[in-house]
Amino acid sequence: MLSLDEARAAAAAVLDPELPVLSIADLGILRDVAMADDGRVVVSITPTYSGCPAMDVIRRDVEDAVHAAGFDRVEVRTVLSPAWTTDWLTESGRQALQDYGIAPPSRRTTSTGPVALSLSVRCPQCGSPDTRESSRFGSTACKSLWVCNACREPFDHMKAI
Ligand SMILES: [Zn+2]
Incomplete structure (x- = not known):
């Protein structure tokens, strides 16, 4: 039985494609990792600088990472509010x-x-x-x-x- 912690760890370790020394957890854009009633893993992320094309890559990388951790169904949601700031x-x-x-x-x-x-x-x-x-x-x-x-x-x- 896979635990949600493993999904969270997999998502948190995804690196920012533009700043590959930073994980998305370090960046502060990983907001939440939860399990839906139907077993889907729902990962919530907040975009950084508006229009950063990196978000599409990050979204795909998060899906891949959580899949690789053994979870079949992953949904990445974008949370726009509150807006990300570099203080995160x-x-x-x-x-x-x-x-x-x-x-x-x-x-x-x-x-x-x-x-x-x-x-x-x-x-x-x-x-x-x-x-x-x-x-x-x-x-x-x-x-x-x-x-x-x-x-x-x-x-x-x-x-x-
Ligand atoms: Zn100097």
Whole structure:
């Protein structure tokens, strides 16, 4: 007898095709994994940046992964509300981005008082906050291209939304 935990683990391990160091659980887009009365596994995901073509790939990958875990019938539902924000990234997801050389998004909200005034983006290579945006659009629409003034390395920054 397969347990729902196995379906959940299979879905959670699916990697984002644009940021293959992040699982969809790390991204915060995996909302729910449930078993319907008729035995279907229903996986709910929330799209990231609007219009990201990655969602179609993710949807297919989730179906494949849950099938591979031994579940015959899988349905992937898209949940649009509440809308995803980069604040849903997990700490391990932010760390994985940083290790991959992508500056993680700034937090838009904090649990303690007003939004921080400093929105400086730290260089993922050397850690310097002395950076500047060189192009609104990086390798994908979800990222912008930055340059570090300290080590002069260019890097991607995942935009906060
Ligand atoms: Zn640097």
